[in-house]
Amino acid sequence: MFNNNNNDNNKQTGVSDNSNKKYTTTTKLFGFNPSLAVILILIAPILFTIIVYPDTFSLSWNQGRGGFLFAMAFIVAELIGLRHNIPNKKFNIVISLSTLTLLYFIALPLGLRDSIIAAAPYYKVHLVDSWKWMWDFIIISIYVGSSLGILFGKKWYKIAPAGVIYLVGSTAILALDTFFPYDSLGPLQFIVPIYLQIDQRVIGFIDNHVINVGPDIPASSLGNLLMLNGLHGPFALQVFWPSAGVHSMIIYTLVMLAFLLKMEIPLERKLVYFAIGIIGTATVNLIRIISLSLFALLITTNVSEWESFHSVAGEIMFLPWLGIYLASVMYLENKTARRLPLAAEATASMSTFIKNPNPSDSNNNNELQPQGHTENNKDRL
Numbered sequence: 001m002f003n004n005n006n007n008d009n010n011k012q013t014g015v016s017d018n019s020n021k022k023y024t025t026t027t028k029l030f031g032f033n034p035s036l037a038v039i040l041i042l043i044a045p046i047l048f049t050i051i052v053y054p055d056t057f058s059l060s061w062n063q064g065r066g067g068f069l070f071a072m073a074f075i076v077a078e079l080i081g082l083r084h085n086i087p088n089k090k091f092n093i094v095i096s097l098s099t100l101t102l103l104y105f106i107a108l109p110l111g112l113r114d115s116i117i118a119a120a121p122y123y124k125v126h127l128v129d130s131w132k133w134m135w136d137f138i139i140i141s142i143y144v145g146s147s148l149g150i151l152f153g154k155k156w157y158k159i160a161p162a163g164v165i166y167l168v169g170s171t172a173i174l175a176l177d178t179f180f181p182y183d184s185l186g187p188l189q190f191i192v193p194i195y196l197q198i199d200q201r202v203i204g205f206i207d208n209h210v211i212n213v214g215p216d217i218p219a220s221s222l223g224n225l226l227m228l229n230g231l232h233g234p235f236a237l238q239v240f241w242p243s244a245g246v247h248s249m250i251i252y253t254l255v256m257l258a259f260l261l262k263m264e265i266p267l268e269r270k271l272v273y274f275a276i277g278i279i280g281t282a283t284v285n286l287i288r289i290i291s292l293s294l295f296a297l298l299i300t301t302n303v304s305e306w307e308s309f310h311s312v313a314g315e316i317m318f319l320p321w322l323g324i325y326l327a328s329v330m331y332l333e334n335k336t337a338r339r340l341p342l343a344a345e346a347t348a349s350m351s352t353f354i355k356n357p358n359p360s361d362s363n364n365n366n367e368l369q370p371q372g373h374t375e376n377n378k379d380r381l
Helices: 002-030 034-052 066-079 088-110 112-118 128-158 162-179 191-209 246-262 267-299 303-355 359-380
Strands: 219-222 225-230 233-238
Touching: 034 066, 034 088, 034 128, 066 128, 066 162, 088 112, 088 128, 112 128, 128 162, 128 246, 162 246, 191 219, 191 225, 191 267, 225 267, 233 267, 246 267, 246 303, 267 303
Parallel strands: none
Antiparallel strands: 219 225, 225 233
16 A cells, blocks of 8 residues: 555656756746746847837837837736746747847848838838838737747747737737828717817816916817917927827726736726726827827927827836736735635535534533433433
8 A cells, every 4th residue: 555655746746847857948048037037038129129229218119119018018928927838848939039120120131121111112001110020010919929839839928928919019019000191081080179179178177177378279189180379479280190199098998808808807897897998098088188288388389399299298108007906906906706606605614504503502402412321221220
């Protein structure tokens, strides 16, 4: 008996040792624990572009590689501390993919970028800047997505989907801006007049009840046109769907769907969280438009200065909101998950009490039975 158990234990220990060897090999290969090794492999091309091309990183969604930073943050947040047994063979494959991706970014200033720009007229590209950045996002999206698939298999989307989805969403938005610029894509433009009407009323309320922002009527809108007349003179804006925050709504939808896909909660709660996020994102977009109007009304009508603020306003408002909202949902769900075992334990205790309301009586009855048998035996004697 004991010999058989020891053999079984030895077999189990052998399996554990093999699995530990995989982790040990991974750790020795990179000098870190497995989760950090995975993270370093995935973000290596992004780190390379940060070091070699730092000037290409800005917070504007269509003026550089700023989106890489947020994708990297998603990757780190989802994979940090993850314990997953990954064979070294898979790491080697991903290292090869990382090398190919690095070669793409190395080749860009050596003539590849010029070739991409030269190809734009053949595809009837209207905005060359969005076209050239789109290819960077396509390459990094393919790399991160395929690497996660290799490392974690078919269920990778339940482990770390947010970074890939953010990159794919950014790629899609750049493609839309490349081939359907300005107001050429009607379905995405319909929200713009609604936002501008609300902006006009909010600016009027601020002018009448908070602070003087300009003479006469400070803001008036017509379609996608917004006319401002502030302390520094008139300023006219023509607003298209990217500036109305439609791209942030698309990004929110994709990231939130990936986030909810990982959570094992009732569908009703998922829909509630998604709807609240939609309202919050729309509100953030509206705040952005109002802040841009106030910037022109109160601070300056200089086009270059206003454009500098316009290029970063969306990201510095939307991304913190998205991070805070996702963290809040996680906090609420973790708090709910901790309460559920306590509620289950209380229910079980109540059920036991109902079945046996006075355990002491039951014990007394059990103790009296032997005494009863003793008396009967005495009578028989």
